[in-house]
Amino acid sequence: MTDQADTRYTVDSVDRAISLLHTVAGEADLGVSEIARRSGDSKARAFRLLQTLVKRGLLARSSDGKGYRLGLAALMLGHAASEQMDLIRIANPVLEELGQEIGETTQLRIRDDQESLCVAKWEPKRDLRVNAIVGRRRPLHAGSSKAFLAHMDDEEREAILSGPLKRFTKKTVTDPRLLRGGLEQIRKAKFFVSRGEINDDLISITAPVFASPGKIVAALNIAAPENRVPEERICELGEMVAKAAQRISAALGFRSPAMK
Amino acid sequence: MTDQADTRYTVDSVDRAISLLHTVAGEADLGVSEIARRSGDSKARAFRLLQTLVKRGLLARSSDGKGYRLGLAALMLGHAASEQMDLIRIANPVLEELGQEIGETTQLRIRDDQESLCVAKWEPKRDLRVNAIVGRRRPLHAGSSKAFLAHMDDEEREAILSGPLKRFTKKTVTDPRLLRGGLEQIRKAKFFVSRGEINDDLISITAPVFASPGKIVAALNIAAPENRVPEERICELGEMVAKAAQRISAALGFRSPAMK
DNA sequence: ACCGTTGTTTCACTGGACGAAACGAAATTC
DNA sequence: GAATTTCGTTTCGTCCAGTGAAACAACGGT
Numbered sequence: 001m002t003d004q005a006d007t008r009y010t011v012d013s014v015d016r017a018i019s020l021l022h023t024v025a026g027e028a029d030l031g032v033s034e035i036a037r038r039s040g041d042s043k044a045r046a047f048r049l050l051q052t053l054v055k056r057g058l059l060a061r062s063s064d065g066k067g068y069r070l071g072l073a074a075l076m077l078g079h080a081a082s083e084q085m086d087l088i089r090i091a092n093p094v095l096e097e098l099g100q101e102i103g104e105t106t107q108l109r110i111r112d113d114q115e116s117l118c119v120a121k122w123e124p125k126r127d128l129r130v131n132a133i134v135g136r137r138r139p140l141h142a143g144s145s146k147a148f149l150a151h152m153d154d155e156e157r158e159a160i161l162s163g164p165l166k167r168f169t170k171k172t173v174t175d176p177r178l179l180r181g182g183l184e185q186i187r188k189a190k191f192f193v194s195r196g197e198i199n200d201d202l203i204s205i206t207a208p209v210f211a212s213p214g215k216i217v218a219a220l221n222i223a224a225p226e227n228r229v230p231e232e233r234i235c236e237l238g239e240m241v242a243k244a245a246q247r248i249s250a251a252l253g254f255r256s257p258a259m260k
Numbered sequence: 261m262t263d264q265a266d267t268r269y270t271v272d273s274v275d276r277a278i279s280l281l282h283t284v285a286g287e288a289d290l291g292v293s294e295i296a297r298r299s300g301d302s303k304a305r306a307f308r309l310l311q312t313l314v315k316r317g318l319l320a321r322s323s324d325g326k327g328y329r330l331g332l333a334a335l336m337l338g339h340a341a342s343e344q345m346d347l348i349r350i351a352n353p354v355l356e357e358l359g360q361e362i363g364e365t366t367q368l369r370i371r372d373d374q375e376s377l378c379v380a381k382w383e384p385k386r387d388l389r390v391n392a393i394v395g396r397r398r399p400l401h402a403g404s405s406k407a408f409l410a411h412m413d414d415e416e417r418e419a420i421l422s423g424p425l426k427r428f429t430k431k432t433v434t435d436p437r438l439l440r441g442g443l444e445q446i447r448k449a450k451f452f453v454s455r456g457e458i459n460d461d462l463i464s465i466t467a468p469v470f471a472s473p474g475k476i477v478a479a480l481n482i483a484a485p486e487n488r489v490p491e492e493r494i495c496e497l498g499e500m501v502a503k504a505a506q507r508i509s510a511a512l513g514f515r516s517p518a519m520k
Numbered sequence: 521a522c523c524g525t526t527g528t529t530t531c532a533c534t535g536g537a538c539g540a541a542a543c544g545a546a547a548t549t550c
Numbered sequence: 551g552a553a554t555t556t557c558g559t560t561t562c563g564t565c566c567a568g569t570g571a572a573a574c575a576a577c578g579g580t
Contacts, residue, residue, distance in 0.1 A: 078338010
């Protein structure tokens with residue numbers, strides 16, 4: 001709406017090529033024709049772009065000979081990216097330590113436009129565990145993502161609250177007024193708890209990561225089957241999550257006023 | 261030489277854009293002018309390509325406002341890539357398990373042209389540990405990479421042996437005849453040991469991962485400070501590495517004839 | 521032998537990407 | 551603090567790179 005992305009300096013072929021990358025990332029082993037169909041390019045164009053991407057190693061022919069999948073260069077770029085991103089480089093060991101201590105899945109989400117995005121995770125080895133997926137998106141009005149909704153300009157928040165609020169479970173709060181009330185508490189507390197808002201029987205405990213006072217950059221959370229988290233441990237776990245989030249904030253250069 | 265890569269269907273803008281990606285991956289926070297200088301493109305062209313890459317999230321402006329670094333999309337592509345690659349998806353838990361059991365760094369390398377490439381790793385938490393870097397390249401004639409040299413067409417091997425063989429340490433073997441002799445043993449044994457061929461005071465134990473009899477797809481190794489690996493443990497450790505490598509081979513669909 | 525696919529190749533056209541050069545802003549130099 | 555360099559951004563006219571359509575050979579299924 002406001003930001004109708006400056007398309008003035010966009011090189012079209014590159015833009016299309018990136019679309020193909022995402023197509024292949026979304027589903028592997030598609031052939032030229034199918035990829036062309038999905039991306040809306042002509043078969044010839046898709047073919048040329050794919051050839052180029054393969055030549056540079058971003059894509060590779062899949063083992064069966066037909067079809068394309070992501071290549072080694074994509075893998076390397078990803079690793080280089082995670083080392084260039086302070087947040088992720090710093091958060092990864094914290095995620096692991098926290099997860100190991102509690103024995104449950106931990107996850108770091110950031111905001112991306114109207115959604116939140118999992119950018120790092122750690123999973124315990126146990127047979128039954130919450131599965132986190134790096135790259136998975138969630139709306140901002142349910143579960144851990146509410147952290148972003150809580151620490152947000154009033155105007156922006158209202159824009160989202162007035163939009164459609166998807167329901168995941170019976171417990172998902174989709175009434176804007178109820179949501180707004182809950183956010184107040186989230187803003188004040190060091191951590192907050194969500195029960196079954198996205199998946200039945202899952203509980204998550206979330207704490208915000210700040211770059212400067214009030215400016216949230218990420219949400220750190222643990223997620224577990226609800227029956228593995230007895231009521232009396234929640235406060236203790238919340239403290240642990242909050243401490244971990246504060247450690248990340250501090251490493252990013254922000255000294256929390258609430259830190260002792 | 262032989263394979264002068266079919267450049268017929270290469271889309272130039274895309275090819276150049278990928279070069280920029282690698283430039284930024286190699287060093288973050290460069291500005292337009294510097295990037296243009298390094299890649300050999302005109303400033304205007306680099307600017308347009310960078311804009312496009314930013315628009316699609318493969319790059320992002322660095323926090324200081326000036327300069328570019330890899331973006332979220334690059335991160336996501338990397339994760340998608342590692343999930344699409346059977347070898348890496350399968351190897352990762354094995355690397356961790358083996359590493360934890362032994363308490364040292366484990367690493368998976370594959371061959372890429374005339375070099376080998378680290379594609380996955382696990383590092384122990386201890387203060388002193390071998391640092392492995394995903395994406396780092398090594399020549400094929402030293403350390404764990406010799407696994408590839410050992411399981412290779414005679415013709416290809418001779419081509420490499422007759423080329424320049426870089427020396428890393430006093431112990432690096434650069435005499436083709438000595439090397440050739442050692443390869444024979446590597447081919448027969450289930451694992452092999454390298455001492456200080458790339459770094460002084462480091463020892464590595466390596467076993468090959470096969471896709472089909474004789475066709476090597478990767479080299480699995482542990483690396484440690486030499487003084488932490490007493491002579492009498494080597495055989496035992498070698499067996500563990502070999503077992504782990506065979507597990508990966510098996511999961512890739514290859515049942516080793518030597519497996520019991 | 522027939523279809524409907526696939527992936528690859530050709531070709532003439534044209535509009536989009538190109539380089540050069542100009543722009544103001546910021547950082548350096550003197 | 552004026553002069554100078556370097557930066558990122560913008561404009562513009564030219565031309566060839568990238569394009570779409572259509573033909574191609576090679577499959578695989580019926």
